[in-house]
Each structure stands twice: as structure tokens, then as C-alpha cells.
Amino acid sequence: MRYSRSHDVMQRVLLITTSYFVLAYSLYFLFAGHNNPGGGFIGGLTTACALAFIYLVFDRDTANEYIRFTFPALISIGLVLSLGTGAIGFFANDNYLTQYFDYFEIPFFGEVELTTALPFDLGIYFVVVGAAMVIMLTIADDEKEENEN
Amino acid sequence: MEYLIFIAIGVLFSVGTYLLLCRSLLKVIGGFMVISHAVHMLILTMAGLNTGSAPLVDLSGSDSTDPLPHAVILTAIVIGFGLTSFLIVLAYRTYKAHKTDDLEKLRGADNE
Amino acid sequence: MSLLHWIILIPFLAAFFIPLLGRMFPRIHTGWFVLFIPLALVMVTWISYSSLMADGETILSIVPWVPMLDINFSVYLDGLSFLFTLLITGIGALVVLYSIYYLDKKKERLQDFYVYLLMFIGAMLGVVLTDNVIVLYVFWELTSLASTLLIGFWFIRDKSIFGAQKSMLITVFGGFAMLGGFMLLYIMTGTFSIREMIGDVDVIMNHPMFLPAMILVLLGAFTKSVQFPFHIWLPDAMEAPTPVSAYLHSATMVKAGIYLVARMTPIFGGSSEWFWIILITGLFTLFWGAISALRQKDLKGVLAFSTISQLGLIMALLGAGSAALYAQDPDLEVMYAGAIVTAMFHLINHSTFKGSLFMVVGIVDHETGTRNLQKLGGLMAVMPVTFTVSAVGLAAMAGIPPFNGFISKEMFFANMVELMELPFFGMGDWAIIIPIVAWTASVITFIYCAFMFYKTFMGKYDRQNYWVDVHEASPGLLLSPILLGILVIVLGLFPNILTQTLIHPSVTSILTGVSVELEPYNLTLWHGFEIELFMSIGVVAVGVIAFLYHRKWTRWEIYNKERDVMNLFYDQGIDKLQDGSAAITRVQMTGRLRDYFMYMLVFIVALLAVTMWRSGQFQALPEGLATTMDTPLYMYGVMLILVGSAAVLPFIQSRITFIISIGVLGLMVSLFFTIFSAPDLALTQLLVETVLLIVLMLAFRHLPEMTKEPKSRSYTTVNVLIAASVGALVTMVSISAYALRLDLDFTAISDFFIENAVPLGGGYNIVNVTLVDFRGFDTVLEALVLGIVALAVIMLIKHRFKGGEDI
Structure with a gap:
């Protein structure tokens, strides 16, 4: 990825502000997914876009200070989460990947629905973020190395 | 309206096929992407076109759209995303290794 | 499961454990453990069944395997099977005993040898004990496999490999022919059971397929029992260690053909x-x-x-x-x-x-x-x-x-x-x-x-x-x-x-x-x-x-x-076969991606077009449909931009323009989803397009301009022809399919998802509930695909191949 070398302040401020909005939206997509348009895939891709913005603004080293993830590891965390949530079905003598939900009364929030679909979708979210970022960053790193050589 | 869309899909398929037969690796990948778009549109059209409300339970009335093709296409889009990005990286590496994206030159020796 | 089933299965089970035993007790020759098996089997068989056999009784026991296809693991013991069972286990015990002294404990791969040998014993017992011809065929080929492995036991020698391959090719050819014969018998009688076929012998005798079935079955028997002119594999099989020659290639396996002929005599005999x-x-x-x-x-x-000659006798x-x-x-x-x-x-x-x-x-x-x-x-x-x-x-x-x-x-x-x-x-x-x-x-x-x-x-x-x-x-x-x-x-x-x-x-x-x-x-x-x-x-x-x-x-x-x-026939045949396949491969495998796509596309188009045409399935949409839903004017505009952004792609020479044009196409598809009320799809499409655009830009930014297409007229004509026929066919097939769908007027399975999204999934977005709750496996495996792609990308780029390597 080309790291911005210009000192165009307007561009930076605009992109950073946008990326915060996008990030917030992505979380909304993730959590609202069960009842409104959205979900793990959409949330994950939105997050990937937001992170890509940040990498566009800063150079790789600065960006790494803000974003301290090893993205390949994120993929495996996501997979374990999704597959693990599916395994709950075993303990309840149901099929694999059976999802459960119930409504709980929680003070302050009122009646809230809690589902096993949420951790499942969260796993998908992690995988998508991880995969998209790995693909983008790997190519970017490769070009950077080549330019330095 | 269906006629219009089916014809559009046919054109997309033609363009995609033409691009697949090209010599440039990037064009082949482009062809692949065009054909996936066409397939997604085809699935949606096959299920019956409907401009009614979105498939959300609280909105749905008698004219809401069919959610099943949506779920199917969503899966297809994501898989297509994975495949396309893999193809892109493959093409990228091929170029880096062989310094060309001409498929004719990438043929290698005879009798392979 | 009767005792007879266990007699067949015990050698196979033992084949799993013998290598472990051999490794646990490296100082003891593995053969001593193996020796118990045929010894025990011969004793058990003799003690349990000899008096029954002398009285002329038979034993039948059936374990269903694929009962729908009439394939059952049925065992049937009569005098003939009994004779062969004793022969296999009895000689087997002696051969194992002999091999203990013949094969050196330190120099030879004993575990391999005894695993193959046990596999052979089990398979051979299966051949002679089963009543179902399909099961017989499976065990029959297993004996061929064991024989090949044992002939090639000293695989460092070229002659061993040659002999192993020869025996494999000839006996497996015979086995296939035999299977064909069994199929014909099934067509005549409707059963795979030998006993039931014998009951239907009048039907078989008067059937026009009688002679072909007989010849096919005999091909199997003759190749296995080294009858002229299929005997040529046996001399080359002598590369096997001598215990194997004594056992498989004189006492038992080559007698499987004799067994088959004897077993089939009640069916075909008398003609x-x-x-x-x-x-x-x-x-x-x-x-x-x-x-x-x-x-x-x-x-x-x-x-x-001399074995060939005696088997002929x-x-x-x-x-x-x-x-x-x-x-x-x-x-x-x-x-x-x-x-x-x-x-x-x-x-x-x-x-x-x-x-x-x-x-x-x-x-x-x-x-x-x-x-x-x-x-x-x-x-x-x-x-x-x-x-x-x-x-x-x-x-x-x-x-x-x-x-x-x-x-x-x-x-x-x-x-x-x-x-x-x-x-x-x-x-x-x-x-x-x-x-x-x-x-x-x-x-x-x-x-x-x-x-x-x-x-x-x-x-x-x-x-x-x-x-x-x-x-x-x-x-x-x-x-x-x-x-x-x-x-x-x-x-x-x-x-x-x-x-x-x-x-x-x-x-x-x-x-x-x-x-x-x-x-x-x-x-x-x-x-x-x-x-x-x-x-x-x-x-x-x-x-x-x-x-x-x-x-x-x-x-x-x-x-x-x-x-x-x-x-001569065999050597010439093998040579010609290799040359022929090489020639065909050379003609067809050009190494050009375009050629491979062309094979596939032309084949698919021809197949679909011919099939649809012959069955008269090409249809137009019903008359009323085009008018009931008026096409809004903006739809023409959307489609025009959509199709237009795609149609310019082949003419673009600049890489960046090409990528941007693909992006436009993706955004138009997203708009299409929006128009038809698919918010999830539109969002996903939009985001995927964004990410892909970034990836494309990253990957192709630094490359020089795209390769120019050759200007040759025939090249362009072929491409356009194929592309146009694919497009036309897709349009026609989809219109016909849509018309068919309207004709049939079935209820869609979507109703289940719409009705059960809230009660079973607890969510209001039916698409997401479908993905997460109802079709969770799809979604998980999709995530797995993405994970694999990411891994592959890392492997491709970080652990790259250096140029010039044969990838």
C-alpha cells in the first residue's frame, strides 16, 4: 500500500474522521445483523475498509502502532469462535451448529435478547477482517520490500 | 422487464467469456468477475423480481422479497470475493516471477 | 455377523495390529505373531465345520451392506468353499512358518510383507466364502492388489516392478471383464446372489446374453488362473519372494479362477x-x-x-x-x-x-x-x-x-x-x-x-x-x-x-x-x-x-x-498404449489457458444447446408477463450503464481504466440489488467491490501496460463467436427456465424461512437468520474458505518461489 508521504492535513483529518465513522458503523452492522441488514460478513468488510483507510493515511510503522493485531491470528481466533459456538449443540444433545436464544431482563437495558448467533457471527466477523487485511497487507508489504531493495 | 434483464445477463456472460479467452491475465480475472456478477443477478432474477419491501420480519407484508436467494447470493458473493482475491494474488506473483502477464508467453515448454 | 464373517475379517484386523506388535518387540521375528492367525483359522474351520460338511450341509449368513442394491456381505459355506478355506489357511500357516526362516529379520521390511500377506489371506477367504458376486469381485481385486504388492516387494529391482505391473494389468483386466459378466447375470436374474442365480438357471440358459456373460466371467477366471494366452504374467511374477510364489502363485491365488469356474458350473455348465x-x-x-x-x-x-500346465489340467x-x-x-x-x-x-x-x-x-x-x-x-x-x-x-x-x-x-x-x-x-x-x-x-x-x-x-x-x-x-x-x-x-x-x-x-x-x-x-x-x-x-x-x-x-x-x-503381444501393447496416450495428451494439452477454456465452453454450449433443442425445452415467456409489470424507464438507464461498463472492458488498453470500469460494474450490480429490495446483498456487494478494488490496485499498479491482443482476424472471430454463443445460450436457457418455473407454479421453500425466522432463530432479518441459524454449516465453511485464501496468499507472497523454479 502506498503510504501517504504528503502533509496534506485536510486529507488526513478527513480520512481519519471518516474511518472512525466507518468503524462505528461496522460495529453497528455486526450487532444489529440479526434484526436489521448487516451481520458478520458486512461488519467484517466494513471494518476492513476502515482499517484500510488508516493504513492509507499513515505509513505502515505508524499504523502498526495504532493497530496491534496479527491478522492471521485473528482468522484462527474467529474460526475457533465460530466452530466452538457450533459445538454447544453437542452438549444440549442437538445437532452441530444449532443456535439458541432467549430473552433476559437486564436492569437499565430492559428486556434484551441474547443469542448464541452473536458469538458465531463475531467469529465470522473476525475471519473476514483477518482475511481481507491479510490479503491487502501482504501485497503492500511485498511491494514495499521490493521498492527498498 | 424480465426480458431486459435476461438479455443484460446474456451480454454480461458474453463479455465475461470474451475476456476469459484473452491473453492478458488481468483481463481473464476481469472476465471471471463479470461472470460472477452475471450469475448473482441471474439467481435473483430467477427467484422472481420484486420491488416490494426488504425481507425483514417486521416490514414484511404480502409483497416482501424472497429472502432465500438473498442468503444464497450472499454466500456466493463472499466465496467469489475469496476466489477473486486469490486469483489476483496469483496473477501478481506470476507477474513478479515471470515479468509478463501474457498467457501466451507463460505457456512453458512443449510436452508438459 | 457369524463365525464365517469373522474368519474373513480377522486377517484384515490383524493386518492393523501386526505392525504395532512388530515395532513393540523388535527382537522377535514378526512372522511368529502372524503365524497364529492362519493356524487358528485352519483349526477353527476344521473343528467347527468338518462334520457338518461330511453330512452335506451348508451354512448361510447374511449381513446387509447395501441392501437397496442387493449387495449383501453374505457368506455361504459348502463343500467347495470349505475345501478352499482349508487350503488357504493350511498352506498359509506353513508358508508363514517358512517365511520366518526365509526372510531376514534385519534386512527385510517384514511389517510390509506380513501386512500384504494378511490382506491377501483375508481377501482370498472372502473370495471363496461369499455368496454375493459384488462382494466376490471386491475381494477378487484385493487379491490382485496384494499379489502386485508382494511381487513388487523387492521394488529396487526393475524386474520386480515389471512383473508386478504386468500381473496387475492382466488380472485387473480380467477382473473388470468378470464384473461385466456379473452385471449381465444381474440383468438376467435380478440378483447378485450366486445361490439365487442357480435357482434361475433356466432363465439364464435361454437368455440372448448367455454367451457374452459366460465369456466375460471366464475371462476373469482365465486371467487369474493363468490360462493360455493370459498365462504370461506368472513367470514374471516369480520375482516375488519364494514364500509368496509358493503361496499365491501356485497354491491359492491362481486357483481362484478354478474356484470361480467350479462355482459357476451350476449356472453355465451343461452348455x-x-x-x-x-x-x-x-x-x-x-x-x-x-x-x-x-x-x-x-x-x-x-x-x-509347470503351475500353468497343471492349472490347465x-x-x-x-x-x-x-x-x-x-x-x-x-x-x-x-x-x-x-x-x-x-x-x-x-x-x-x-x-x-x-x-x-x-x-x-x-x-x-x-x-x-x-x-x-x-x-x-x-x-x-x-x-x-x-x-x-x-x-x-x-x-x-x-x-x-x-x-x-x-x-x-x-x-x-x-x-x-x-x-x-x-x-x-x-x-x-x-x-x-x-x-x-x-x-x-x-x-x-x-x-x-x-x-x-x-x-x-x-x-x-x-x-x-x-x-x-x-x-x-x-x-x-x-x-x-x-x-x-x-x-x-x-x-x-x-x-x-x-x-x-x-x-x-x-x-x-x-x-x-x-x-x-x-x-x-x-x-x-x-x-x-x-x-x-x-x-x-x-x-x-x-x-x-x-x-x-x-x-x-x-x-x-x-x-x-x-x-x-x-x-510379444503384451510388450507391444504396453508400448503402443504409452505412445498413444502421450500423443493424445500432446495434441490436447497445449499449455494455453485459452485452449482449455475453449474446450470447456464449446463442449458445454454444444451439450446444452443440443439437449434443450432435442427435448424441445426452449420456450418464450408467457404473453401476459411482459405487460403486467411495466418496465420503469429508469430501469433501462440502470441496465444501460451496467451493460455498458461491462461492454467496454474488452476494448480498454489501460490497466487503471480497466480496474475502474470493473468497479463501476460492481457498483451497478449493487444498485440492482438495492432496486430489488435486497439490502444485505447491496451492502455486501458494495463492500466487496471496495476491498477488491483496493486489492486490484495494489497488485496491478506497478505493472506495465496490458498485453495487447493479437490483431489477427481469425483469433478475434473465434473469440467473438464463442462469447456470443455463450451469451445467447445463457439468455435462452434462463428465459426457458423462468417460463418453466411459472408453468409449474410450485410453492417455494422460502416460506419455511420466513415463518420460522422469529420462532426458531430469534431474529428479524430473515437473510441473516438463514445464514447463521438455519444454514450455519455453509457459513462456517465459507469462513474456512476465506481463511484458506488468506493462508494461500501468505504462502504465495511471503514464502515465495524464486523465478525459474518449475511451479
Whole structure:
């Protein structure tokens, strides 16, 4: 990825502000997914876009200070989460990947629905973020190395 | 309206096929992407076109759209995303290794 | 699961555990563990079933496997199966015992050897014990596989690989043919069970497919039982370790074809084709094998051809005996049933004397380091025990009293002479040729036995000829051949000990269709002054004379051509096959992506178009549809931009423009989803397009301009033609499919998802509920695909291949 070398302040401020909005939206997509348009895939891709913005603004080293993830590891965390949530079905003598939900009364929030679909979708979210970022960053790193050589 | 869309899909398929037969690796990948778009549109059209409300339970009335093709296409889009990005990286590496994206030159020796 | 099932399965189960045992106790020869299995099986079989068999009973037990297709793992034990089971396990035990001393504990891969051997034992037991032809076929091919693996056991030698491949190709070809025959039988009778087929024998006899089915089944039997001209694989199979040759390639596996013919006799027997094909093939193989054996200079080569010849003899007897099923006359039936008795008796005899001979040859090879008849000589004084055992075995094979081979050979002569009186099947005066061929082959058998005996053991012992100091083998190595040699003598002196339990039950189970109750046949060493006795005397006399003058005729050129001429066909065939496949591959595999796409596209288009056209499935949309839903004007605009952004793609020369144009197309598709109320799709499409655009830009930013397409007119025309036909076909097929869908007017399964999203999934977004709750597996595996892509990308770029490597 080309790291911005210009000192165009307007561009930076605009992109950073946008990326915060996008990030917030992505979380909304993730959590609202069960009842409104959205979900793990959409949330994950939105997050990937937001992170890509940040990498566009800063150079790789600065960006790494803000974003301290090893993205390949994120993929495996996501997979374990999704597959693990599916395994709950075993303990309840149901099929694999059976999802459960119930409504709980929680003070302050009122009646809230809690589902096993949420951790499942969260796993998908992690995988998508991880995969998209790995693909983008790997190519970017490769070009950077080549330019330095 | 269906006629219009089916014809559009046919054109997309033609363009995609033409691009697949090209010599440039990037064009082949482009062809692949065009054909996936066409397939997604085809699935949606096959299920019956409907401009009614979105498939959300609280909105749905008698004219809401069919959610099943949506779920199917969503899966297809994501898989297509994975495949396309893999193809892109493959093409990228091929170029880096062989310094060309001409498929004719990438043929290698005879009798392979 | 009955005991019989376990008898088949135990060797397979043991094959899993033997390597573990071998590793746990490296100081003990693995063979000792294996020895228990055939030993236990032979005892269990004998104790549990011998009295039942003597009473003429049978046992059937069925375990369903694929009951819908009538494929059941059914086992059926009658006299014939019992005889073979004892043969397989009994000889198996002796061979394992022999192999313990034959194969060196340190040098050889013992675990592999015994796993293959156990697999063979299990598969062979499966062949002879099952009643279902499909199960029989599966085990049949498993025996071929085990045989191939064992022939190639010393795979460092090229000859081993050649022999293994040859045996595999020929026997598997036969196996396929046999499977085809079984399918035809299934078409005729509607069952895969042999017993039920026998019940339907009238249907089979009068069916037009009778002859093809018979020939196909016989191909399987003939390739396995090395009948002419398929015998060529056996001499090359002699590259296997000697215990394997003794076991698979003389005593058991090559007799699977005999078993099959015997088993199928109630189905096909009684027809003249069956009678003549088997009789002539058998006699010719007998003769050809004997002549070829005479020319061999390698001890194992002699034994290989002699096995071919003896199997031909048994085959001929089975053919002759099938006449009993046609005869209808009690006297004739009893007379020709005698041939089957001889066949069964000789089957046992052959296993005993040939097994012991193979083992003895192995000992000679083991102790002297050579099997070449021209180098060997004078071993009588050095290896007295080996000498005695081989003398017994060779005498039995040559047909000298009082050994068991003499009795069966005399009976064979008698059966062949009786054939001349056959009143049907077009037998005429010329039939005298049958006993003459049989007699001549016996003379030659006598001569090559004499050769083996004389060249190996007689003459002067010359120390110079051997690499090592020759001495008698260890007692362990000698034990198995001695036991078999004792059997040869015992069966010669008291031939009737097995009649009641083995021979008579197997004969009755082969000849189920005869009208009379067959009596147990009385086997005796002394037949009285019959014609067969004079024939035997003639064999010995002519044989001795020919042997005395052997220095004259061994100089003939034909005598020195060791390699069988039939090999020409095989060698040429393999060469041509390889060249042909290479040529076809060269034509088709151009290494051009475009060509491969063209093959696929043209094929798909042609297939679909022709099929749709022929079944008249091309339809237009119903008349009303186009008008009921008016196309809004903006729709034309959307489609125009959508199609337009795609249509410019082939003309773009700049990379960046190309990528941007693809992006426009993606955004238009997203808009299309929005128009038709698919918010999830529109969002996903939008985001995917964004990310892909970034990836595309990253990857292709620095590359030079795109490769220009060649300007050649034919190139462009072909591309446009294919592209246009694909597009047209897609449009027409989708319109027809849509019209069909409206015609059928079915209820969509989507209703289930719409109704159950809230009650079962607890969510209001039906698409997401479908993905997460109802079709969770799809979604998880999709995530897995993405994970794999990411891994592949890392592998491709971070752990890159350097240029010039063959990727």
C-alpha cells in the first residue's frame, strides 16, 4: 500500500474522521445483523475498509502502532469462535451448529435478547477482517520490500 | 422487464467469456468477475423480481422479497470475493516471477 | 455377523495390529505373531465345520451392506468353499512358518510383507466364502492388489516392478471383464446372489446374453488362473519372494479362477460352449505350459510354467465334468462326475507337491545363491534332506507311484479317455486327440521333472560354481516342505482319508443339477490293468528314453527360446498404449489457458444447446408477463450503464481504466440489488467491490501496460463467436427456465424461512437468520474458505518461489 508521504492535513483529518465513522458503523452492522441488514460478513468488510483507510493515511510503522493485531491470528481466533459456538449443540444433545436464544431482563437495558448467533457471527466477523487485511497487507508489504531493495 | 434483464445477463456472460479467452491475465480475472456478477443477478432474477419491501420480519407484508436467494447470493458473493482475491494474488506473483502477464508467453515448454 | 464373517475379517484386523506388535518387540521375528492367525483359522474351520460338511450341509449368513442394491456381505459355506478355506489357511500357516526362516529379520521390511500377506489371506477367504458376486469381485481385486504388492516387494529391482505391473494389468483386466459378466447375470436374474442365480438357471440358459456373460466371467477366471494366452504374467511374477510364489502363485491365488469356474458350473455348465471353451483352453494350457517349462533354465521358471500346465489340467477336468450336467442319463452323469472328483483331488495334490517344490527351490536359492539349472548340480550329497523332499515332490508331479500325483494323473487319463464316448456336444472319432494331447503333456512333464531332479541334485558337486559354501538348510526352513512332503506320501497311500469330508462335499456342491444321488468316489492307488495304467507306463518309458537322449535335442534352437512368444503381444501393447496416450495428451494439452477454456465452453454450449433443442425445452415467456409489470424507464438507464461498463472492458488498453470500469460494474450490480429490495446483498456487494478494488490496485499498479491482443482476424472471430454463443445460450436457457418455473407454479421453500425466522432463530432479518441459524454449516465453511485464501496468499507472497523454479 502506498503510504501517504504528503502533509496534506485536510486529507488526513478527513480520512481519519471518516474511518472512525466507518468503524462505528461496522460495529453497528455486526450487532444489529440479526434484526436489521448487516451481520458478520458486512461488519467484517466494513471494518476492513476502515482499517484500510488508516493504513492509507499513515505509513505502515505508524499504523502498526495504532493497530496491534496479527491478522492471521485473528482468522484462527474467529474460526475457533465460530466452530466452538457450533459445538454447544453437542452438549444440549442437538445437532452441530444449532443456535439458541432467549430473552433476559437486564436492569437499565430492559428486556434484551441474547443469542448464541452473536458469538458465531463475531467469529465470522473476525475471519473476514483477518482475511481481507491479510490479503491487502501482504501485497503492500511485498511491494514495499521490493521498492527498498 | 424480465426480458431486459435476461438479455443484460446474456451480454454480461458474453463479455465475461470474451475476456476469459484473452491473453492478458488481468483481463481473464476481469472476465471471471463479470461472470460472477452475471450469475448473482441471474439467481435473483430467477427467484422472481420484486420491488416490494426488504425481507425483514417486521416490514414484511404480502409483497416482501424472497429472502432465500438473498442468503444464497450472499454466500456466493463472499466465496467469489475469496476466489477473486486469490486469483489476483496469483496473477501478481506470476507477474513478479515471470515479468509478463501474457498467457501466451507463460505457456512453458512443449510436452508438459 | 457369524463365525464365517469373522474368519474373513480377522486377517484384515490383524493386518492393523501386526505392525504395532512388530515395532513393540523388535527382537522377535514378526512372522511368529502372524503365524497364529492362519493356524487358528485352519483349526477353527476344521473343528467347527468338518462334520457338518461330511453330512452335506451348508451354512448361510447374511449381513446387509447395501441392501437397496442387493449387495449383501453374505457368506455361504459348502463343500467347495470349505475345501478352499482349508487350503488357504493350511498352506498359509506353513508358508508363514517358512517365511520366518526365509526372510531376514534385519534386512527385510517384514511389517510390509506380513501386512500384504494378511490382506491377501483375508481377501482370498472372502473370495471363496461369499455368496454375493459384488462382494466376490471386491475381494477378487484385493487379491490382485496384494499379489502386485508382494511381487513388487523387492521394488529396487526393475524386474520386480515389471512383473508386478504386468500381473496387475492382466488380472485387473480380467477382473473388470468378470464384473461385466456379473452385471449381465444381474440383468438376467435380478440378483447378485450366486445361490439365487442357480435357482434361475433356466432363465439364464435361454437368455440372448448367455454367451457374452459366460465369456466375460471366464475371462476373469482365465486371467487369474493363468490360462493360455493370459498365462504370461506368472513367470514374471516369480520375482516375488519364494514364500509368496509358493503361496499365491501356485497354491491359492491362481486357483481362484478354478474356484470361480467350479462355482459357476451350476449356472453355465451343461452348455456345449462352456464345455468346449474350458476343455480346449485347459488342454492347450496344459500342453503349452509343459513345453515352455521344459525350456526354462531357472528353477522358479520351470515351476511357474509347470503351475500353468497343471492349472490347465484342472481346468480341462472341470470342463469335462460339466458334461455331467447335460447328460440326463444316470450312468453318464456318474461317469463324468468322475472328472470333477479328479479335479478336486488334483487341486489338493497340486497344492501339496507344488508348494513343497517351491519351498525347496527357495531353499536351494537361499543356500547356494543361484537358481540357474546350468550352474547347479551335485547337491544330493550336500543337502540330503532337501534332496529327499524334492525327490518326493518331483515324483508326485511326474506321476510316479506311490505318490498322490500318480493317482490323480491316472484318473485324469481315464477321464480323458472316457470323453471319447461322449454322445453329445458334437464329439466324433477325432476325439482321440484329447487323450493324446493329455498323454504327450504328461510325457513332457515327466521330462522336465527329470531335468530338475538330475540337474540340481545329481552329477558332481563343484565348489567353484557357488558363491558360498553350500550346506544343508536350517531345520526351521525345512519343516514346512517336509510337512507337505509327508502329506504327498500320505495322500498317495491313503487317498480316501479326505473323500468324505472334502472331496465328496465339494463335488456335490459343484454338480447341483445332476439327477442321481452321487456316491462318494473310491480313490485307490491300484486301478487294475486298465488303459490308464498302460498310458502311465508309456509316460515313464518314453520319458526316460527322451531324457537319456536329451543331449541331442537340447541343442535345437527352439529349445533355447526361454521367453514365451505370447509376451510379444503384451510388450507391444504396453508400448503402443504409452505412445498413444502421450500423443493424445500432446495434441490436447497445449499449455494455453485459452485452449482449455475453449474446450470447456464449446463442449458445454454444444451439450446444452443440443439437449434443450432435442427435448424441445426452449420456450418464450408467457404473453401476459411482459405487460403486467411495466418496465420503469429508469430501469433501462440502470441496465444501460451496467451493460455498458461491462461492454467496454474488452476494448480498454489501460490497466487503471480497466480496474475502474470493473468497479463501476460492481457498483451497478449493487444498485440492482438495492432496486430489488435486497439490502444485505447491496451492502455486501458494495463492500466487496471496495476491498477488491483496493486489492486490484495494489497488485496491478506497478505493472506495465496490458498485453495487447493479437490483431489477427481469425483469433478475434473465434473469440467473438464463442462469447456470443455463450451469451445467447445463457439468455435462452434462463428465459426457458423462468417460463418453466411459472408453468409449474410450485410453492417455494422460502416460506419455511420466513415463518420460522422469529420462532426458531430469534431474529428479524430473515437473510441473516438463514445464514447463521438455519444454514450455519455453509457459513462456517465459507469462513474456512476465506481463511484458506488468506493462508494461500501468505504462502504465495511471503514464502515465495524464486523465478525459474518449475511451479
